[in-house]
Amino acid sequence: MDNLEKIEAQSIYILRESYREFKNMCMLWSIGKDSTVLLWLARKAFFGHVPFPLVHIDTSYKIPEMIQYRDDLVKKWKLNMVYGQNKEALANKQTYPDGNVDRIQCCKNLKSGALKHTLSGDWTRYRFDHDVQDYVEDSNKEPYTGVIVGVRADEEGSRSKERYFSPRDKENDWDVGDQPPEFWNQFKTDFSPGTHLRIHPLLDWTELNIWEYIQRENIPITGLYFDRGKGQRYRSLGCYPCTGSVESTSTSVPEIIEELRSGKFANIAERSGRAQDKEDGGGLETLRREGYM
């Protein structure tokens, strides 16, 4: 087995373990490369099926092509797709692009807040109805208590301390100091009623692994990751007001792999294009404790 096969097997094991143990489970799909690999791994784990809903938080500032790509795959793969949104903040223009709040607060409003209430079911969820080929209000209001997330340990410091199975209390708080032990492929899968859980099957993957796997498996990803003639591409996807593209002429997966391995990005952090990480020293960690992925 090579390394990719090993981390693939481990991720599949974790996905199956979650599916076995938890009832109200969903997977966050940000449309980016990591969570798309995660979605692919779910299809591997369940032999072509994805037996739980995929949840996307629509900030309304996503690059339109991302939404197009999402819905195309939803139709083709017959996915159970659900999205949620902070309608109030958008209506009241409590966003950074509207100029009323700073970047961190905008993330809190449009992402962490929307995520929290979409997961708990107290805000409207929209589910893709394959019969009418459009989103309809979801009648299921039950909280998702297990959430599969595509974070990687190499992304930045606080993520490197995560567990594969990471319990959160009702406020979605993460107690970094007191995390359950994990060893011998046995995870904490027993919970007192009411506990919420984040599951991280991609913890051991690096950015490079993600691209290698996309390459090997021929996973369809959005074209935003490639240079399409302007000498620019996205390395990490988010909302357009805060996600800068990087200078790169990579037009294909092999070129990106080459660029990451030996080229100019070999030593530059992936999220360097994300403006909200810079605003205060612990920006991402603050967001993280509040449930932002």
Added chain:
Amino acid sequence: MLDNKIVQSQLEYTDQQPEINAKNESLIDTLERMNIVIVGHVDHGKSTFIGRLLADTGTLPKGKLDQVKAMCAANAKPFEYAFLLDALKDEQSQGITIDTARSFFKSEKRNYIIIDAPGHIEFLKNMITGAARAEAAILVIDAHEGVQENSRRHGYMLSLLGIRQIIVCVNKMDLVDNNKEKFNAIVKEYQEFLDEIKLTPLAYVPISAREGDNLIAPSESMPWYKGGDVLTWMDKCEKQASKDKQPFRFPVQDVYKFTEAGDDRRVFAGTIETGTISDGDEIVFLPSNKEAKITSIEGFNLPKQSSVGAGYATGFTISPQLYIKPGELICKKGETPAKYGTNFKANLFWLGKKPLVQNKKYKIKIGAARATVYLKEIIHVLDASALTTESSKSHVDRHDVAECVFQTLKPIAYDISSDIESTGRFVIIDDYEIAGGGIISESVDSTSRLEDVAHQRQFLWEKSEITAADRSRQMEQTPTLILLAGPRDTGKIELAKFLEESLFKSGKKVYYLGLPNMVGGVSSDIPEGVEDRDEHIRRLGELAHLFTNAGMILISTISDLDTYEIKMLKTLLDGDQLIIVYCGEYKNQFPVDSIISKADGEEPEASIQKIMELVEAKQADTNYYL
């Protein structure tokens, strides 16, 4: 086929990714990867070691070193290499590692993931989490402070966790003037300890992590040491040999039947722990001992496979179709099978907030199996840091290491850990938490927990002057538990009530006990939302024993059921009668006395008639013996 469709849909997206083909496999990094954990007493220099290693090997992102140095200068704080790792605010303010952080770096030989394990005793569970993922370990001892409690404890933990490749670094040599004798004294003291637990490290290396001495190149400060720098020793660690040659072990993680898109496969999913398996191989499920044959190896976006080996997360279809619950272990016929039973001896470390005690119910997780388990006997408790044993201790405290005998309620399949490591180790759950881990050292022949309980109960039982036979004669019936089993929503409850009425009208002393009647009463101590099936079966068995002892016919319902649960009930009923009626589509899941399937279009009256005949037959049987 499903897969073809998917490949096609995918093609429509690939115009964005030109020319993806097999040639490009060469792009994928085939350099192997190794997890190495750093352990040792707090403040002996683990984080410094990693920080310096990352800096010296040019692994840090551009500018990171300067950035952290500048931050320290701005806050008038001396620079520490550990700050590079201590990315969390929490941690920087306390100055200790509270969890295992992972760092990635690369030598010419391979990719490394360095796991920084905390040295503080309160964080032992984090140290174990980090160490258990490792294939090799670096154990750091402060040359100035010498061997400390956790230097020993961590050494012992590594051996229990099965990590055999250990590099001992004697750090802060600069503080002892790079003195050779000082180094040798520590080596001697520590080796004496390791001898007791039969562990031999790969090497002892004198280093100064902060100064970068002997980390990635031989140091000029210690010319007397010729043994090789730490990185050289890391590169000498070996990857674990392939487990393909060992007997086949496949814990059934789940059984899938996804019906979407016309999929009719019933797939046994899991990860192969050891061995290999091929299409057509004959297999046996343990502990149920059911046999079948592999009919296909399943996968997604994979070419058809005829055989698959250790480490792969895969799935099989089998023939004949068997009713198997997740948790069983598949072995290959003709190879050494796994053991199964209810009693075994193990070496265990305990992390629980509450001590491990006897007569308390715990949950064991081994392979994919989960079962109720009790601590049966403590052979001895070992203080891991001092290596003194106490045999008189009646419980196992937090951070203790002990040799114990465990007893499960139902049989489980396992291996002796020295034969097959991955199916020979388990964790114990107490109050929802993983509270301990153990490795099985031998099987113990003995009765199951439930047999012991039933036996003890009979021993204490105050016998009535009225015999069972007297009662039976007067009540004109044979006391019996009639259990309606089968899948959910097959009309069991309705049928049970109808049966109660019919038997009552025909003059029987009969009582229907519904599940909700138990939940609110006898089982009101079990919190809502908690499913404790073993305990439910036990209580049902005990209640049925009381009813039948009083001469009654008791009717109840239960969803699913397996052979062991039937055995549990029979043990508790203590020789009294049990009639099992299966409602639904019967596929030989477990032995039953009668089958009622709505699909057959059978009228309820006819169904009841069948069961009543069974009751009469039991009575005729008993009368014959009276």
